[in-house]
Amino acid sequence: MTSIVSRHLFGPGPTNAYPEATEGLARPLLGHLDPAFLAIMDETCEWLRAVWGTAQNRTLPLSATGSAGMEAAFVNTVHPGDVVVVAVNGLFGQRMCEVASRCGAEVVAVQHRWGSPVDPERVVAAHPAPAIVAAVHAETSTGARSDIAALGAAVRDAGDALLLVDAVTSIAGIELLADEWGIDIGYAGTQKCLGVAPGLAPFTISERAFGRRVERPRSWYLDLGLLGGYVGDAGPGPRARTYHHTAPVAMVSSLHAALGRILEEGLDNVWARHAAAGQALQDGLEAMGLELFADAGHRLPELTTVRVPDGVDSADVRRTLLERYDIEIGAGVGEFAASVWRIGLMGPNASPDAVALVLHALGDVLGRPTSG
Amino acid sequence: MTSIVSRHLFGPGPTNAYPEATEGLARPLLGHLDPAFLAIMDETCEWLRAVWGTAQNRTLPLSATGSAGMEAAFVNTVHPGDVVVVAVNGLFGQRMCEVASRCGAEVVAVQHRWGSPVDPERVVAAHPAPAIVAAVHAETSTGARSDIAALGAAVRDAGDALLLVDAVTSIAGIELLADEWGIDIGYAGTQKCLGVAPGLAPFTISERAFGRRVERPRSWYLDLGLLGGYVGDAGPGPRARTYHHTAPVAMVSSLHAALGRILEEGLDNVWARHAAAGQALQDGLEAMGLELFADAGHRLPELTTVRVPDGVDSADVRRTLLERYDIEIGAGVGEFAASVWRIGLMGPNASPDAVALVLHALGDVLGRPTSG
Numbered sequence: 001m002t003s004i005v006s007r008h009l010f011g012p013g014p015t016n017a018y019p020e021a022t023e024g025l026a027r028p029l030l031g032h033l034d035p036a037f038l039a040i041m042d043e044t045c046e047w048l049r050a051v052w053g054t055a056q057n058r059t060l061p062l063s064a065t066g067s068a069g070m071e072a073a074f075v076n077t078v079h080p081g082d083v084v085v086v087a088v089n090g091l092f093g094q095r096m097c098e099v100a101s102r103c104g105a106e107v108v109a110v111q112h113r114w115g116s117p118v119d120p121e122r123v124v125a126a127h128p129a130p131a132i133v134a135a136v137h138a139e140t141s142t143g144a145r146s147d148i149a150a151l152g153a154a155v156r157d158a159g160d161a162l163l164l165v166d167a168v169t170s171i172a173g174i175e176l177l178a179d180e181w182g183i184d185i186g187y188a189g190t191q192k193c194l195g196v197a198p199g200l201a202p203f204t205i206s207e208r209a210f211g212r213r214v215e216r217p218r219s220w221y222l223d224l225g226l227l228g229g230y231v232g233d234a235g236p237g238p239r240a241r242t243y244h245h246t247a248p249v250a251m252v253s254s255l256h257a258a259l260g261r262i263l264e265e266g267l268d269n270v271w272a273r274h275a276a277a278g279q280a281l282q283d284g285l286e287a288m289g290l291e292l293f294a295d296a297g298h299r300l301p302e303l304t305t306v307r308v309p310d311g312v313d314s315a316d317v318r319r320t321l322l323e324r325y326d327i328e329i330g331a332g333v334g335e336f337a338a339s340v341w342r343i344g345l346m347g348p349n350a351s352p353d354a355v356a357l358v359l360h361a362l363g364d365v366l367g368r369p370t371s372g
Numbered sequence: 373m374t375s376i377v378s379r380h381l382f383g384p385g386p387t388n389a390y391p392e393a394t395e396g397l398a399r400p401l402l403g404h405l406d407p408a409f410l411a412i413m414d415e416t417c418e419w420l421r422a423v424w425g426t427a428q429n430r431t432l433p434l435s436a437t438g439s440a441g442m443e444a445a446f447v448n449t450v451h452p453g454d455v456v457v458v459a460v461n462g463l464f465g466q467r468m469c470e471v472a473s474r475c476g477a478e479v480v481a482v483q484h485r486w487g488s489p490v491d492p493e494r495v496v497a498a499h500p501a502p503a504i505v506a507a508v509h510a511e512t513s514t515g516a517r518s519d520i521a522a523l524g525a526a527v528r529d530a531g532d533a534l535l536l537v538d539a540v541t542s543i544a545g546i547e548l549l550a551d552e553w554g555i556d557i558g559y560a561g562t563q564k565c566l567g568v569a570p571g572l573a574p575f576t577i578s579e580r581a582f583g584r585r586v587e588r589p590r591s592w593y594l595d596l597g598l599l600g601g602y603v604g605d606a607g608p609g610p611r612a613r614t615y616h617h618t619a620p621v622a623m624v625s626s627l628h629a630a631l632g633r634i635l636e637e638g639l640d641n642v643w644a645r646h647a648a649a650g651q652a653l654q655d656g657l658e659a660m661g662l663e664l665f666a667d668a669g670h671r672l673p674e675l676t677t678v679r680v681p682d683g684v685d686s687a688d689v690r691r692t693l694l695e696r697y698d699i700e701i702g703a704g705v706g707e708f709a710a711s712v713w714r715i716g717l718m719g720p721n722a723s724p725d726a727v728a729l730v731l732h733a734l735g736d737v738l739g740r741p742t743s744g
Contacts (some may be wrong), residue, residue: 005408006400014621025622026398028378029386029569031700036377063571064436067617071593099592111404191618197401199435199571199620218590220471221436221443245439246563247573249386250397251623314678328403 007322008139008349010358011330012140012303013169014191014198015346017258021196024257025250032247038232040256045231045272049261051175051194051267052167052186052204060231061255062201062222063248066168066189067146069201070099072222073164076205076213080104082131083090085120089146090139091333092166100134114336115305117298118146119152130161131212138170140192141333143294143305143342145174151184157175162209168192171202172262173274173302173346174352183258190251193274193302195347196258199251221245258347270350275301277350281343284359288368293332293340302350304343305332309366314338317365325361379694379722382730384675384703385541386563386570387718389630393556393568396629398623404619410461410604412628413619417603419631423566423639424539424558424576425549432603432633433627434559434573434594435620438540441559441573442471444594445506445536448577448585449557452476454503457533459490461518462511463705464538472506475590486708487677490518492526502533503584504557509548510541512564513705515666515677515714517546520660524554540564544572545646545674545718556581562623565646565674567719568630571623580661593617630719642722647673653715656731660740663711665704674722676715677704681738686710689737697733 009016017025024357030037045309049059059339062072074096078084084105086096089112097107112118118135133155137148148165155163170176173193178186184206191198205213205224217223229242262270278301282292285306293305308314315338323329332340345354363370382387390398421431434444446468450456456477458468461484469479482498483489490507505527508522520537527535534556541680542548545565550558556578562572577585577596588593601614634642654664657678665677680686686703687710692728693699704712717726735742 005402005406007402007406007408009401009403011403013618014403015402022398026394027376029381029389030377030379031381031383031386032570034377034379034694036379065617065620068436068593071591075590095592102588102592146540155445189618196420197619197620197622198404199623216474218447218474219443220467220474221440246385246435246561246570248437248569248623250569250626251571251620254622322406326693328406 006326008325008327008354008357010343010345010349010354011328012342012344013189013346015195015344015349017197018195018261018348020261021072021254021258024254027253030249032249033241037249038241040253041231044252044256044259045216047263048202050263051172051176051259052202054179054204056179056204056206058210058224058228059204061226061252062203063245064201065198066187066201068222069187070096070166071219072201072203072224072337073102073187074103074105075217075219075222076224077132077162077164077185077209078103078105079214081106082134083108083127083129084134085110085123085126085130087123087135087291088112089116089118089142089144090114090127090136092136092139096134096166100197114141115144117144117295118151120147120151123151124154124158129159132162132164134164136166138174138300140169140301140303143300143303145298145300148183149181156182162212169300169303172270174271174300178204190255193346194255194258196255197251199248200255274350277352277355278302278304278344280352280355281345281358284355284370288363288370293330302344302346306341306343308339308341314341320365323359324365327358327361378698380697380699380726380729381671382609382715382717382721382726383700384714384716385561385718387567387716387721389569390567390633390720392633393443393626393630393641396626397569399625402621404621405613409621410613412625413603416624416628416631419628419635420614421573422573422635423544423548423631426551426576428551428578430582430596430600431576432599433624434575435617436573437570438559438561438573440594441561441575442468442538442572443591444575444596445557445559446472446475446477447591447594448596449478449504449534449536449581450475451503451586453478455480455499455501456500456504457482457495457498457505459495459507460484460509460531460703461488461490461514461516462486463513464508464511468506468538487514487516487666489516489667490523492519493522496526496530501531504534505535508538510539510546510672510675511539512675515672515675517670517672520555521553528554534584541672541675544642546643550576562627564632565718566627568627569623571620572627646717649717649724649727650674650676650725652724653717653730660735660742674716674718678713678715680711680713684738686713692737693733694727696737699730699733
């Protein structure tokens with residue numbers, strides 16, 4: 001019999017799951033129209049509103065991974081020829097350009113140096129009257145955090161564009177206040193700070209954006225007009241469930257369990273825990289003589305990027321960490337594939353023991369012992 | 373503390389999971405690029421080829437539910453203005469028309485009476501030179517089984533259209549021989565006879581169909597040209613993994629475990645088990661004086677449709693079964709919503725104990741005791 005492999009998932013995601021999420025995943029399956037499941041779905045949507053920081057009725061877990069959330073965001077809101085301004089400061093901003101373009105957008109990409117945050121002034125100056133302005137809150141490819149509050153204010157001052165935000169790596173890890181910041185369309189993933197397996201895309205859309213949506217989008221599966229009935233929130237009027245597709249019941253139950261745990265701990269406490277773990281990791285890496293990659297003052301606590309020291313083989317180190325310690329960390333992305341590591345401390349891994357473990361193990365493999 | 377709800381899922385799906393699938397779901401998560409996970413993904417694709425009855429290299433689990441499989445099938449193969457002939461004998465054929473139309477197809481729908489199988493002659497006669505002919509193998513809305521071998525032969529005789537088949541409710545339940553029957557594009561779901569939670573769409577596409585695909589489909593998430601690299605089968609040449617999206621690792625591990633169990637039992641034995649359970653159920657229902665809905669000779673064993681007796685409230689019976697016995701059966705669909713029940717015995721529920729339980733319980737609720 002082969003033994004079951006167990007890893008410390010300290011890469012850019014997936015992270016290890018909260019124990020509650022694993023328990024939710026393994027429960028007996030329910031029918032997707034069972035009253036017991038519908039209650040779980042309702043509560044999941046309600047709790048998602050809490051982690052999004054929104055009162056938007058149309059907040060739900062889409063039945064696919066975070067990348068499908070990006071697709072849903074654009075396919076439902078881009079009318080042919082619409083100008084979409086995309087702030088690009090990493091891979092996921094780049095991907096937004098590609099996805100928006102496939103949806104028929106005229107894309108205006110505002111390029112930023114990788115590792116830097118998005119500059120609201122440059123983004124807003126890029127076009128006088130875009131239909132949509134899009135940005136990534138927490139760039140998973142670089143570890144940079146952008147100020148969405150400032151971007152939202154700038155976008156509102158400049159006109160009436162919709163604000164579309166990727167919160168895949170920020171949700172339930174750092175402050176996220178969708179309504180206060182003016183996020184009209186937001187998507188996320190479950191496999192980062194929510195501490196759930198990958199497979200769902202928490203999604204939210206404002207009434208304003210929903211009112212401007214594409215009536216019959218090219219995607220049937222991600223059509224928000226049809227999905228309203230699926231979660232029993234078809235807008236004003238009596239709540240009615242309509243069959244759209246079979247909900248991924250196990251994944252939804254798992255997300256439900258994790259959200260319950262997160263809200264019981266308290267969002268402020270969860271954010272503080274991620275902040276503390278990230279700071280301790282970044283301090284420890286610098287104490288080891290390593291250089292952080294993302295700009296100071298704009299570093300995500302939940303995903304730390306660090307430069308691979310000269311003369312060190314990035315892949316070798318990652319392989320040794322995996323083989324010796326069952327620790328996964330991530331490579332860099334694009335031109336930084338071999339010169340940057342990405343270390344994620346998300347969900348249950350935002351903890352002192354994870355910090356201690358990864359610092360010790362990395363110090364050992366690099367021959368730079370930590371003081372701990 | 374609330375007790376955990378556990379149901380007998382005898383509806384049209386999801387079914388209860390094979391125990392191996394539940395175990396696979398609850399294992400420690402792996403990174404989506406971890407060598408241990410890539411080995412699981414490779415074996416999953418290999419085992420999917422076995423249940424599809426295909427040697428097609430491009431066979432993989434798409435990261436969304438079966439309905440997204442339908443979307444992937446059309447979005448990757450329909451060029452604007454292509455004629456797509458759809459055999460419609462139930463809800464899922466209807467849905468194919470809608471999805472194909474959104475992809476830009478000129479749809480020719482060939483309507484059949486609900487409960488009847490698809491008629492290959494009528495389908496082939498509907499258009500002289502379609503690009504695609506599409507049909508549902510096992511119509512979940514009606515319980516009818518269509519002869520895809522005969523349809524495939526007719527399509528080949530008539531021209532060079534691609535054959536696109538929905539195998540959501542047939543895969544791993546009844547005979548499915550994709551290569552022998554000439555299926556070019558096939559999609560399925562995990563929550564029926566595969567005995568896994570909903571959330572993945574097993575997919576297969578032939579070289580011929582892949583060669584005619586849309587180069588830059590409207591969907592980035594379901595773009596098969598990009599997904600080849602994701603599963604490490606980017607066609608001829610060295611196998612290389614490219615990051616596309618984060619694989620839903622828990623669901624894939626669960627599917628892997630279920631497939632291992634199914635192939636260990638043997639596909640012939642699995643089909644025979646479904647056939648025996650379905651026949652015993654259908655015999656028992658008729659012995660109870662109930663009338664089956666789907667045409668005799670074309671009934672699916674894994675999904676039985678039965679007419680609600682005159683004077684009986686369909687929803688009342690379903691509610692009582694749920695409350696008294698924790699048994700879920702399905703309502704009918706469309707105009708048959710209140711006049712037909714759908715009883716599924718899929719995956720682990722294709723068993724004598726499930727037959728005995730559902731017959732006894734239904735007999736009890738209807739006041740028609742069974743002899744057993």
